[in-house]
Amino acid sequence: MSKSFFVDTTLCTACRGCQVACKQWHDLPAEQTKNRGTYENPPDLSFNTYKLVRMREEVIDGKLRWLFFPEQCRHCTEAPCLETAGDPSAIFKDAATGAVIFTAKTKGLNADEIIDSCPYNIPRKSADGTLAKCDMCLDRVQNGLLPACVKTCPTGTMNFGDRKEMLDLAKSRLGVVKKANPKAQLIDADDVNVIYLVAYDPRSYHDNATASNSVIRMTRQMALRKMFSPVAGVAARVI
Secondary structure, three states, X not given: OOEEXXXXXXXXXXXXXXXXXXXXHOOOOOOOOOOOOOOOOOOOOEOOEOOEEEEEEEEEOOEEEEEXXXXXXXXXXXXXXXXXXXXXXXXXXXXXXXXXXXXXXXXXXXXXXXXXXXXXXXXXXXOOOOEEOOOXXXXXXXXXXXXXXXHHOOOOOEEEEEHHHHHHHHHHHHHHXXXXXXXXXXXXXXXOOEEEEXXXXXXXXXXXXXXXXXXXXXXXXXXXXXXXXXXXXXXXXXX
C-alpha cells in the first residue's frame, strides 16, 4: 500500500525541526543567507534544501495571523515531472511507497521543462543541471523508520503512514478544525501523497500551496504529449 504524509499546519509552531532534520539526514550543506526581515530562512527551496517552513503574516478577519507551511515535494499520485522526463532511470515512482524519486541521471534531461511541469514548483537544479527534491526518506521508510521530518516533529504537525490511514486522520482533523475555522480544507488530497490541512485560503500560506485541477490536468496532458510525440514521429517516417 502506498504511503502518505499528513501535514496539519494548524499545529505547526515553525520550530523548523523538520527542516533541520531533513538537512541532517541527507547530509545537505547549509546555505549562505541574510536577514530579509522574516524568520523564514533560507528564502526558498534549492538543490540543497528539500524542506522549508514557509512563514507568512496575514490579516484575516481583522486579526494578525501567523501562517506556517512546511513545504516539500507532494509526491503526486500521477506525477507530471515523471511523465515529462519519460526516463525511468532518471525519475521513477517507488512501487511500494508511491515516492517519486529523482536520480543523478536527471542531469541529462531538460531540467527547466521538468520544473515547469510541476504544479507546485518544487524541483530545483544544481549548476550542472542535476535535479533534486524530497525523496520521502525512502531509505528510512524501506527500513521501517519514519521520514526524518516526521520523526523529529514535536507537535504532531507531521504524520506519515499508509495512505488510507493518513486520509482518515486528515478528514477527522478537518472536521475538528472546521468548527473554529469554516474555511479550513485539505489541499489537493486526491492528487498528492503529501496532504496539507490549512485553516484559511491555501494561497495565504504560499503562492504554490495548491494547484488547481485545471493546472494538474494541463501538466499531465503536456507530459503525455511529450511522451508520445516521438512515437508519432517514428510512425510518420515509417509510413
